[in-house]
Amino acid sequence: MTAPSPPQRPLLLLDVDGPLNPYAAKPQRRPAGYRTHRLLTPRWVAAEQRRLAAWDIPESRPRPLRVWLNPDHGPALAALPFDLVWATTWEEEANAYVSPVLGLPELPFIAWSVPRPTPEGGVFWKTPEIVAWAAGRPFAWVDDEIGEPDRAWVRDHHPGPALLHRVDPKLGLLPEDFAVLRRFAEDLAPDGTAIHAIS
Numbered sequence: 001m002t003a004p005s006p007p008q009r010p011l012l013l014l015d016v017d018g019p020l021n022p023y024a025a026k027p028q029r030r031p032a033g034y035r036t037h038r039l040l041t042p043r044w045v046a047a048e049q050r051r052l053a054a055w056d057i058p059e060s061r062p063r064p065l066r067v068w069l070n071p072d073h074g075p076a077l078a079a080l081p082f083d084l085v086w087a088t089t090w091e092e093e094a095n096a097y098v099s100p101v102l103g104l105p106e107l108p109f110i111a112w113s114v115p116r117p118t119p120e121g122g123v124f125w126k127t128p129e130i131v132a133w134a135a136g137r138p139f140a141w142v143d144d145e146i147g148e149p150d151r152a153w154v155r156d157h158h159p160g161p162a163l164l165h166r167v168d169p170k171l172g173l174l175p176e177d178f179a180v181l182r183r184f185a186e187d188l189a190p191d192g193t194a195i196h197a198i199s
């Protein structure tokens, strides 16, 4: 007789720009609790170099990317009953530049398809990739670009419970968002099915 496998925790798929870096907040007013980081990540430098070359000023130096991050978010995320996964265009750079600032360990990350998928019906390009990565496992996903077409797509294509939680990029993750995420995880039965209907 084999022992039953331990219950799997749901996944928490994390976007960076929007939920963790409230990039749409007023430029001169850093939101309370956040610290400013000016980063020259390889992806950002490559994008800046393309931009400068397009302007025909390739000899100019790339400007750093300004990122706001809240160091309280790391412990708050780690305390949630989820397995954390980066679901951001930062990909592996989230582990190099964001995790250390937040005090998070190195996390699995979704390596997006190249070229990006182009789903129809207003579905965000990340959505089919998220569902494929989750492979049926219950998940919550926080992102500033989630909309109703994404919720409908996930209902049709993902067999397990899922919470698609939009975060305002002017505000970033708030205590209410953490409460919603915790409630979702705690409402899952030990076998990962939904106890209550989840939208």
Ligand SMILES: [Mg+2]
Pocket (backbone or CB within 6 Å): 015, 016, 017, 018, 019, 143, 144, 145
């Ligand atoms: Mg985003």
